[in-house]
Amino acid sequence: MKNIALLGSGFIAGVHMEGWKRITGANIVAFFEIVPEKALNFQEKYSIPHYSSLPRLLEEKEVDIVDVCLPTFLHRDYVLQSAQAGKHIICEKPMALNVEDAVAMKNACQLNGVELMIGHALRFWGEYKKAKELVTQGKIGKILSLDAYRLSVSPTWSVVSWILQQNLSGGAALDLHIHDLDFANWVGGKPIEVFSRGVQSVNGSWDHAQTSIRYSDGIIANIEGGWMMKGEFPFTMGYRILGTEGVIEWEFRAGVNIEQRGDANPIIIYREGEKEEKINAQDDDAYYLELKYFFDCIENHRTIEQATPDHGITAVRIATAALESMEKGIIVRL
Ligand SMILES: NC(=O)C1=CN([C@@H]2O[C@H](COP(=O)(O)OP(=O)(O)OC[C@H]3O[C@@H](n4cnc5c(N)ncnc54)[C@H](OP(=O)(O)O)[C@@H]3O)[C@@H](O)[C@H]2O)C=CC1
Numbered sequence: 001m002k003n004i005a006l007l008g009s010g011f012i013a014g015v016h017m018e019g020w021k022r023i024t025g026a027n028i029v030a031f032f033e034i035v036p037e038k039a040l041n042f043q044e045k046y047s048i049p050h051y052s053s054l055p056r057l058l059e060e061k062e063v064d065i066v067d068v069c070l071p072t073f074l075h076r077d078y079v080l081q082s083a084q085a086g087k088h089i090i091c092e093k094p095m096a097l098n099v100e101d102a103v104a105m106k107n108a109c110q111l112n113g114v115e116l117m118i119g120h121a122l123r124f125w126g127e128y129k130k131a132k133e134l135v136t137q138g139k140i141g142k143i144l145s146l147d148a149y150r151l152s153v154s155p156t157w158s159v160v161s162w163i164l165q166q167n168l169s170g171g172a173a174l175d176l177h178i179h180d181l182d183f184a185n186w187v188g189g190k191p192i193e194v195f196s197r198g199v200q201s202v203n204g205s206w207d208h209a210q211t212s213i214r215y216s217d218g219i220i221a222n223i224e225g226g227w228m229m230k231g232e233f234p235f236t237m238g239y240r241i242l243g244t245e246g247v248i249e250w251e252f253r254a255g256v257n258i259e260q261r262g263d264a265n266p267i268i269i270y271r272e273g274e275k276e277e278k279i280n281a282q283d284d285d286a287y288y289l290e291l292k293y294f295f296d297c298i299e300n301h302r303t304i305e306q307a308t309p310d311h312g313i314t315a316v317r318i319a320t321a322a323l324e325s326m327e328k329g330i331i332v333r334l
C-alpha cells in the first residue's frame with residue numbers, strides 16, 4: 001500500500017484519478033488545488049480531502065508518492081518541494097519549460113534519494129509500444145525515417161488559460177509536440193540536429209510546429225504537432241515509419257479532445273511482395289498503465305526504465321531547440 005497526494009484537479013488530474021482508482025494498493029489521501037470552486041467540484045466527485053497548501057498537506061498526511069498534474073510552469077517548483085520532503089514523484093509532461101529546470105528536477109530527486117518519472121504516456125500506449133517492438137524486432141529492416149503527428153483544436157478548459165500562454169506552457173510546440181518528440185527519440189536513438197518551422201497564434205504562442213530531427217545513425221524524423229485545428233476537427237495522432245524492408249503505419253482519431261477515446265484502428269505493415277498485415281495493438285488505457293508501471297516500480301523497488309528523467313530532459317531539449325529554430329530560422333545542433 002502506498003499513499004498518494006495528487007497535485008491539481010484539472011483535466012489530466014481527473015484522468016490520473018481514474019487510473020489510480022484501478023490500482024490495488026494505491027491510496028489517494030488528499031489533493032492540492034488553489035482554485036476553490038475547482039477544488040469543490042473535485043472533492044464532491046471523488047470525496048478526498050482538499051488542501052490549498054502543499055507544505056500543509058505533506059505535514060498533515062502520510063504521503064509516499066506525489067503526482068504532479070499542475071500546469072507546466074509549476075512543475076519545477078512542486079517537484080523540488082516534493083523531493084525535498086522525501087516523496088517519490090510522477091510528474092506530467094513536459095517535464096519543464098526549459099532544460100535547466102528539468103535538470104534541476106532530476107538532480108533534486110537524486111540528491112534526496114527519491115524516484116522521478118515523467119508522464120510520457122505514449123511509451124505506455126498500445127500502438128506506440130507495438131511500433132517500438134516491431135522496429136526492435138527488425139520487422140521493416142533498418143529504419144530510415146519516421147513521421148508522426150498530433151493535432152487538435154485549441155485547449156480552452158483552463159480557467160486562466162495558462163496553456164495558451166507561451167511563457168507558461170511553452171505553446172503547442174512544447175506542450176503537445178513533445179509526445180511525438182519523445183516517441184521519435186525512443187525509436188530514433190540519439191538526436192543530433194533539429195530544424196523546425198512553426199506558426200504562431202495571435203497571442204504570439206508557437207502553436208503549430210513541423211520539426212525535423214536527425215539522429216546519430218542517420219534516421220530522420222519529421223514531427224508535426226499543433227492545436228490550431230478548427231471546428232469539429234477530431235483529436236488526431238499517428239505515425240508512419242519507413243524501413244529498408246517495409247513501412248509501419250497507424251492513425252487514430254478521437255473526439256474533439258483526447259479523453260473521448262474510442263476503438264482504435266489497426267497498425268498496418270506493408271512489406272515488398274507481401275499482402276498488407278494488420279495488427280490490433282490496442283491496449284488498456286495508457287494513463288492507467290503508466291501509473292501502474294510507476295507504482296509497481298516503487299512498491300517492488302524496481303528501476304524505472306521508461307519515461308525516466310533523462311527521457312524527459314531530452315524531449316525538452318529537442319522541443320526548446322525547435323522553438324529556437326523557429327524563432328531564428330536556423331538548424332540547432334545538440
Ligand atoms: N500526458 C498527457 O497526455 C497530458 C498531459 N497534460 C499535462 O498536465 C499538466 C496539467 O495540464 P491540465 O490538466 O490540462 O491543466 P488544467 O489547467 O486542466 O489543470 C491544472 C490545474 O492547476 C490549476 N492551477 C493553475 N494555476 C495554478 C497555480 N498557480 N498554482 C496551483 N494550481 C494552479 C488549474 O487551475 P485553473 O483552471 O484555474 O487554471 C487547474 O485546476 C500540464 O503540464 C500538461 O501539459 C495535460 C493533458 C494531457
Ligand SMILES: O=C1CO[C@H](CO)[C@@H](O)[C@@H]1O
Nearest residue numbers: 152155175176179227258
Ligand atoms: O496529449 C495531450 C492532449 O492535449 C493537451 C493539450 O491540448 C496536451 O497537454 C496533452 O499532452
